[in-house]
Amino acid sequence: MSMATERKTPIRVLIAKPGLDGHDRGAKVLAHAMREAGMEVVYSGLRQTPAMIVNIAVEEDVDIICVSIMSGAHLTLFAEIMELLRAEAGETIPVLGGGIIPAQDIVTLTEMGVREVFTPGAPMAAITACIEGLVPA
Template identity: 60%
Template structure:
């Protein structure tokens, strides 16, 4: 049996809106992935720790608070420190166009802004997951 892709869907920051995260969690589940959902208001440390303990292939971050420029790079930095830079990190939420190059420079592989169909996210994950690195 083919192993399912494991994805941590996490919400860093202090905003209390998890609808987007839940919609994406469900879409990924329906695409046959194992989604670990950790709930609201996660610190970067908690997200990285959960990603490592769950041995995920992908971390999908959802944020609406505007703090992405501080929180996202912090997460990729911590992952690197733990030797887990092979995990694909993607982000979504209310993120202005002009911030995207900065985030990509800091190890966020792709940013999905509001209006992106969930199928685009699924396809992106399937095409870019570095699962072979695990074998």
């Protein structure tokens, strides 16, 4: 809260649900928590392709992208998102991941350039703090 209020403009976050997964409980809870922490949240809605997500991120001029996946398709979908993002935005927008993601895949995602991956049980404050740390004031 305190960090957010020191900023001149609020952090803009894109919460994205790629693929066919319909489990959006976490996405909605986080959208709420981020707004309470003073951030502006754009929610992609369900079933977005990686290209749609990268487009929204560029058009909405967001500071960070939080990708939520529960369906096990994370390796394929993150790879595409990171590749498109490099092409469209030169990798300037940091990406966070969240969902049901086994530890060995977190290593792979980090190697792809995903900054941090949150799994079930992560407190909301840890995620908002991570975002505030990654987006310069």
